[in-house]
Amino acid sequence: MKIIKLDQTSFNFWVDRLIKKQxxxxxxxxxxxxxxxxxxxxxxxxxDYDVTILPPKKYFLPQREDLLDFSIKGEYKSITERExxxxxxxxxxxxxxxxxxxxxxxxxxxxxxxxxRRYNATIISCDVQRASNQVFAGSMxxxxxxxxxxxxxxxxGDSYLIDARTAKGEALLEGLTVRTEPTDKDLQERKQxxxxxxxxxxxxxxxxxxxxxxxxLEKSYYDPIWEEKSKLCFSCGSCxxxxxxxxxxxxxxxxxxxxxxxxxxxxxxxxxxRDFAAVAGGHNFRRQRADRYRHRFYRKGKYMAEKIGQVxxxxxxxxxxxxxxxxxxxxxxxxxLFMSQKNIYIPEQVTLLKTEKMTERETFYELxxxxxxxxxxxxxxxxxxxxxxxxxxxxxxxxxxxQTGTFxxxxxxxxxxxxxxxxxxxxxxxxxxxxxxxxxxxHDVMKxxxxxxxxxxIGLVPIRSAINFILDNRDDYGAMTILxxxxxxxxxxxxxxxxxxxKLPGVQVLQTVDCYDESWKGNVGVITTxxxxxxxxxxxxxxxxxxxPVMYPFVLKDLETMGMTAESIYVSLERRMKCGVGxxxxxQMNEIYVCQEGPVFKYxxxxxxxxxx
Amino acid sequence: xxxxxxxxxxxxxxxGCQLQIINMEEEILDLMSIVNPVEWREAMSEQSExxxxxxxxxxxxxxxxxxxxxxxxxxxxxxxxxGACATCGGVNxxxxxxxIEEAKKAVYQEASLMPHLNTSLTKAVDxxxxxxxxxxxxxxxxxxxxxxxxxLALGKNPEIPAYAVCVECKLKENICRYEQGEICxxxxxxAGCGARCPSVETWCFGCxxxxxxxxxxxxxxxxxxxxxxxEDLKDRMMLFGSKQRxxxx
Ligand SMILES: Cc1cc2nc3c(=O)[nH]c(=O)nc-3n(C[C@H](O)[C@H](O)[C@H](O)COP(=O)(O)OP(=O)(O)OC[C@H]3O[C@@H](n4cnc5c(N)ncnc54)[C@H](O)[C@@H]3O)c2cc1C
Ligand code: SF4
Ligand code: SF4
Ligand code: SF4
Ligand code: SF4
Ligand code: SF4
Ligand code: FES
Numbered sequence: 001m002k003i004i005k006l007d008q009t010s011f012n013f014w015v016d017r018l019i020k021k022q023x024x025x026x027x028x029x030x031x032x033x034x035x036x037x038x039x040x041x042x043x044x045x046x047x048d049y050d051v052t053i054l055p056p057k058k059y060f061l062p063q064r065e066d067l068l069d070f071s072i073k074g075e076y077k078s079i080t081e082r083e084x085x086x087x088x089x090x091x092x093x094x095x096x097x098x099x100x101x102x103x104x105x106x107x108x109x110x111x112x113x114x115x116x117r118r119y120n121a122t123i124i125s126c127d128v129q130r131a132s133n134q135v136f137a138g139s140m141x142x143x144x145x146x147x148x149x150x151x152x153x154x155x156x157g158d159s160y161l162i163d164a165r166t167a168k169g170e171a172l173l174e175g176l177t178v179r180t181e182p183t184d185k186d187l188q189e190r191k192q193x194x195x196x197x198x199x200x201x202x203x204x205x206x207x208x209x210x211x212x213x214x215x216x217l218e219k220s221y222y223d224p225i226w227e228e229k230s231k232l233c234f235s236c237g238s239c240x241x242x243x244x245x246x247x248x249x250x251x252x253x254x255x256x257x258x259x260x261x262x263x264x265x266x267x268x269x270x271x272x273x274r275d276f277a278a279v280a281g282g283h284n285f286r287r288q289r290a291d292r293y294r295h296r297f298y299r300k301g302k303y304m305a306e307k308i309g310q311v312x313x314x315x316x317x318x319x320x321x322x323x324x325x326x327x328x329x330x331x332x333x334x335x336x337l338f339m340s341q342k343n344i345y346i347p348e349q350v351t352l353l354k355t356e357k358m359t360e361r362e363t364f365y366e367l368x369x370x371x372x373x374x375x376x377x378x379x380x381x382x383x384x385x386x387x388x389x390x391x392x393x394x395x396x397x398x399x400x401x402x403q404t405g406t407f408x409x410x411x412x413x414x415x416x417x418x419x420x421x422x423x424x425x426x427x428x429x430x431x432x433x434x435x436x437x438x439x440x441x442x443h444d445v446m447k448x449x450x451x452x453x454x455x456x457x458i459g460l461v462p463i464r465s466a467i468n469f470i471l472d473n474r475d476d477y478g479a480m481t482i483l484x485x486x487x488x489x490x491x492x493x494x495x496x497x498x499x500x501x502x503k504l505p506g507v508q509v510l511q512t513v514d515c516y517d518e519s520w521k522g523n524v525g526v527i528t529t530x531x532x533x534x535x536x537x538x539x540x541x542x543x544x545x546x547x548x549p550v551m552y553p554f555v556l557k558d559l560e561t562m563g564m565t566a567e568s569i570y571v572s573l574e575r576r577m578k579c580g581v582g583x584x585x586x587x588q589m590n591e592i593y594v595c596q597e598g599p600v601f602k603y604x605x606x607x608x609x610x611x612x613x
Numbered sequence: 614x615x616x617x618x619x620x621x622x623x624x625x626x627x628x629g630c631q632l633q634i635i636n637m638e639e640e641i642l643d644l645m646s647i648v649n650p651v652e653w654r655e656a657m658s659e660q661s662e663x664x665x666x667x668x669x670x671x672x673x674x675x676x677x678x679x680x681x682x683x684x685x686x687x688x689x690x691x692x693x694x695x696g697a698c699a700t701c702g703g704v705n706x707x708x709x710x711x712x713i714e715e716a717k718k719a720v721y722q723e724a725s726l727m728p729h730l731n732t733s734l735t736k737a738v739d740x741x742x743x744x745x746x747x748x749x750x751x752x753x754x755x756x757x758x759x760x761x762x763x764x765l766a767l768g769k770n771p772e773i774p775a776y777a778v779c780v781e782c783k784l785k786e787n788i789c790r791y792e793q794g795e796i797c798x799x800x801x802x803x804a805g806c807g808a809r810c811p812s813v814e815t816w817c818f819g820c821x822x823x824x825x826x827x828x829x830x831x832x833x834x835x836x837x838x839x840x841x842x843x844e845d846l847k848d849r850m851m852l853f854g855s856k857q858r859x860x861x862x
């Protein structure tokens with residue numbers, strides 16, 4: 001094992017030298033995404049990438065490749081490539097995927113096409129410097145790797161640690177004149193990077209261990225989730241094609257014009273495509289979308305685990321990005337299955353880390369799941385808080401999912417559960433079920449838009465989750481205006497945070513009280529008075545409204561007068577709830593179960609629902 | 614093996630697809646080495662009553678055309694529809710969204726009453742006769758045309774993609790148009806063009822027609838998710854003829 005340290009200039013010099021020696025495929029930008037492509041100069045290398053559109057498998061199993069030359073008479077000649085090349089910047093999860101593919105293509109029937117390319121490759125891995133939006137390598141134990149590559153790069157400050165683990169790797173370091181040994185501190189920092197990455201690369205969080213997936217799937221063949229999710233499936237195969245562990249292919253012949261000789265080629269295929277398992281006579285072994293949709297999860301989570309001893313999902317998150325209807329997220333599916341294997345009425349234990357009285361009636365709590373997992377919520381969702389002997393109450397999550405490790409709620413003492421809550425202290429335990437319900441559309445509709453937030457009273461609590469989410473992903477959104485109304489100055493929640501928000505560029509905070517006293521310097525009047533103070537570009541704005549029931553008719557009417565369409569307004573509604581899972585019926589407004597389809601609704605979807613507003 | 618006799622006929626079209634064949638350049642000689650062209654208005658003056666493969670370009674817009682088409686079918690062993698006009702009605706089918714008389718007036722103005730401009734609703738070739746093979750696209754892809762003709766000469770069913778344009782688009786590692794806030798018909802449209810349009814950073818217009826089981830329900834739901842409406846989707850589907858068959862279901 002040989003580790004050296006190079007500063008950025010020497011590092012680029014080294015890369016340029018590699019390029020002179022061999023063909024180097026390195027990560028480069030393509031629009032606002034990244035791809036592996038032929039590298040012609042070190043400057044173009046983007047080791048700060050998040051994820052590439054296609055995985056590096058394309059260099060071992062190209063999208064389309066010639067297998068054989070043949071003649072009509074029955075002569076076959078194998079076509080293989082033997083050029084050495086370097087893959088530069090492979091992330092750990094992709095290294096794991098390549099190791100899995102190696103097993104598939106070398107075991108049983110040795111695939112000379114894949115393997116000859118594989119032997120010609122030198123893999124230079126690079127620890128992740130920037131987490132992609134959907135990565136969950138941390139959940140799949142693939143955030144860091146210790147084998148499967150020739151060299152590992154880790155960025156420490158402005159330098160790279162270059163760790164050669166094989167003879168092939170060491171050969172690439174030969175003849176380097178400027179080279180420093182790393183200090184103990186550098187190596188310590190590298191360990192820290194590995195630890196941090198295991199935590200940070202978890203934008204989705206699996207509610208279980210990858211090893212549990214085969215057994216989970218064993219029990220889930222008839223789960224309604226397959227039918228339900230696949231209703232939106234285009235059968236477009238994108239989830240297969242972008243996956244580093246999908247390797248199915250189709251084989252076709254084409255003749256040359258002489259009609260005597262030709263080529264047999266193979267091209268990527270996918271089990272989600274309709275005709276993948278079709279046989280002559282019109283029978284298709286996976287005719288229904290649901291059959292094909294299910295097959296992918298079984299293949300990754302069960303069949304491959306049985307074949308190679310490891311779950312064949314490395315948590316790169318590519319399928320999630322590639323699926324237009326957003327139904328391909330493995331974590332979402334596996335978590336829902338984990339949930340449905342459990343009794344939906346049994347809460348999980350959480351511990352109170354912090355409690356803080358905010359006003360006369362409201363208390364703030366910070367909680368941590370005893371399982372060590374994250375709650376896994378989205379802005380706008382709620383949980384059922386359970387106190388044995390007293391009961392349960394639906395409570396919104398107030399923290400942003402970008403804050404990991406703990407979550408926060410604010411509870412107003414109004415009755416049994418909520419008052420009992422107010423007597424709890426740090427270290428006490430409560431039960432939690434969820435997260436439940438719909439979310440503010442921060443991942444799609446709100447992106448790139450100006451955001452108008454209108455909240456009254458305790459309505460700030462759930463909306464705070466969205467506000468902080470947006471602020472943590474600031475570049476994805478336009479300007480944000482926050483209008484907050486309360487009865488009395490004393491009712492104000494999150495005073496310090498409101499103050500901080502108001503100082504941020506592109507954020508405007510306006511507050512008003514119904515009844516004022518000496519302490520109040522701001523506006524007075526109901527929340528709609530604030531609307532007249534703002535400039536609104538109704539075309540580019542998405543509005544989000546949450547507050548007491550009385551507030552909605554007035555606010556919604558004003559927004560529409562100001563040119564907002566019902567399509568671009570989202571409301572969060574409160575109803576009496578018991579089960580939170582669409583069973584007990586308490587939350588129903590006409591045909592809609594608020595706990596499932598809500599609490600967040602697009603206004604246009606409920607405008608005509610009589611009991612809604 | 615004697616060379617199959619090939620005839621190419623055109624109906625309502627821009628003749629762009631035939632032009633693609635002519636533009637095969639040196640490969641056109643290769644083509645001639647495996648088929649024997651007996652009638653092809655755009656490239657030769659001969660006409661023939663006797664052929665094996667009839668290639669039809671264009672959509673059917675007049676009743677006289679239907680008669681002519683049926684005669685071709687009777688005489689041909691294999692009928693191939695060439696290009697979007699023939700396979701799905703193509704751009705010509707936009708007219709079906711309007712009242713015919715008004716559409717004519719808008720296009721031809723005073724001349725609209727002239728008898729030679731008489732027209733009825735646009736039909737794809739398979740709305741009039743049985744079609745054996747379809748070469749999709751507006752215009753067609755030369756390589757695919759060559760491949761299909763080679764298959765027919767060999768007596769093999771050509772393998773025409775049944776999957777969506779997204780497949781080829783992913784293979785090309787394009788950035789998805791939906792990520793750019795555009796509506797792309799790729800998930801509904803039959804592949805084979807190599808995702809020509811998304812590869813030059815524009816959406817797929819659906820010129821190769823829909824796949825056999827397009828998930829229109831999903832397409833509409835996706836509009837919601839991306840802050841668009843089914844009307845926007847419908848607009849996008851206007852250009853090529855398949856819209857009428859599905860969107861109103
Ligand atoms: C989706 C959702 C999110 C919520 N988020 C929060 C939050 O973040 N913070 C917070 O303090 N409160 C929140 N609530 C309200 C909270 O759930 C209720 O105040 C709580 O259920 C009352 O329970 P309890 O046992 O304390 O009162 P109980 O002793 O059961 O009843 C006391 C009074 O409250 C009324 N009540 C009971 N359940 C509800 C209910 N679900 N909604 C409104 N009134 C009710 C009763 O009719 C009665 O008048 C939320 C409610 C919903 C539906
Ligand atoms: S299933 Fe999805 S997240 Fe898992 S490895 Fe494949 S593309 Fe990546
Ligand atoms: S990417 Fe999504 S829509 Fe396409 S096949 Fe996969 S699950 Fe279905
Ligand atoms: S399909 Fe397009 S290119 Fe071909 S004839 Fe019709 S309009 Fe012209
Ligand atoms: S750009 Fe169009 S064809 Fe390409 S993946 Fe996206 S939707 Fe599919
Ligand atoms: S991408 Fe769509 S519109 Fe463009 S050529 Fe292909 S099928 Fe036609
Ligand atoms: S709360 Fe029970 S059905 Fe919604």
